[in-house]
Amino acid sequence: MSWTMTRKALWDLRWTTFWYALGLALYTLLIAFVYPTFREQSAQFEEIVRNYPEALLRAFGIEPGQGLSSSFGAFMHAEAYGFVWPLVAAIFVIMSGAAAVAQEVERGTAELWLSVPESRPRLLAGKLVALLVGMLAVVGVSVLSLLVAAPLVDAELPADAAAQLGVVLLDFLIAVAGISVLFSSIFSERGKAAALAAAVVLAMYLAWVIAGLSERFEWLRYLSIFTAYRPREALEGSSVSWAGLLALLAIGLGSMLASLAIFRRRDILV
Template sequence: MTVMLRKALWDLRWTAFWFALGGAGYTLMVSLFFPVVREQSAQFNHLMASYPKGFLAAVGYTDITTFTGYLGTESLNLFWPIIVAVFATLAGASLVAKEVEDGTSEIWLSIPASRWRLLLAKMTALAVALLGVVVAGVLGVQLSAVLVGATVSATGLLALGAVMSAFLLVIAAYSGLLSSIFSSRGVASGIAFGITLASYVVWLVGGLSDQWRQLKNLSIFTAYTPQKALETGSIDATSLGIVVAITVVCVLASLLTFQRRDAI
């Protein structure tokens, strides 16, 4: 299992690096415009007041006169998760299906270890890679604050890392489950993208009206509160716990499904 873990980490190294760099780099880039926005905050707020509430919610808009509000609007609430969710989905969907499509499944399964251990090693490697992406994202936020003269707390950064990690790991988990069921990366990733998009739409609709508020409980995005985490250093333990539970269930289901498959 250790050998498989090292190989899987090696295979993921450059993909994880570039997505980590892309997510953190985007955050750094947009943060450089914060001083300008802060100076013209009255004009920006007046302009945004003319937009529909639903549109502002969809793009993650909040008060951009504060550093955390600006960074949430321009990166953390929508654009950073889009960038890194692509990596989590594609990598998760490739866990088993890639071996099948590349014709290397027999070589992979010839390793003297049970199927579930082989898959667990690849899942562990992916989790490590995703945590590396999260660390890069958190460091990008810290560096952004330094560059523009803002202040963020250590507890805020830790809470931010927690919600980022839970978000990416649950996406990778259900993508991996789909990969263990289907033998096609296209099918697995397509369904996974659809689940993520549907979850976002449900969360968005739930936030538009009190009548639909309960819908937010059906979405993984309810636990993804990066701006609040950064501002207050706190997390919604219940929502985050549910997401973690979903992750664990998907991982266990993936291992069981792959172990019981007669052929791949």
């Protein structure tokens, strides 16, 4: 792996990572500070939520049977980590992942670092490590902000629950990153790579929503990374599904390995 490339890629990602990490942490804090109000009026909220269509609840990551539990974990899941957080973080990862190869080919800058005595897979691996560090920072800052906010709003969030949440979030982002980098290694325009990665992630999301609505389409859940993305279990302190997490990791790392193999063989036409 090329550390020179990692350092360069980290430098490139620094501001994007900073702003996404800050934005998601502030959003986490904002939602956490709404929690006391919710807790006081949980009965009324329950009533409102009961009247929402099932499809809408599922679309926002809420299991209709579970309703809105008044626990801090369930609230943070429903308001942040079930929908908004993964959506925003996925945008960060898709844009950054799609840039890894495609943008450099598009701008013609790849030609220079492909003239150095370092293999293509090692160069790309260097970029992937930087992306991983960026994702780790975004996840870490969000989880940290949640840990800081919980005692301030009189809620309980055990450290191991927070750690599990971190693992779930990071695993999810690794899967999204794998898909994005895979498209980036195939195409020569960042826009195209990002659009296709976003389309695949969106299709997986819709597959997961539809699978939950009808037994006939339940099989669709096996086609979606969102089936394995279950931050609520982590937030509520119950044990997470390690099989699902391993599946996310396998998709992410598998796609990354495929992208290394594709990048090794492809023509670079700048």
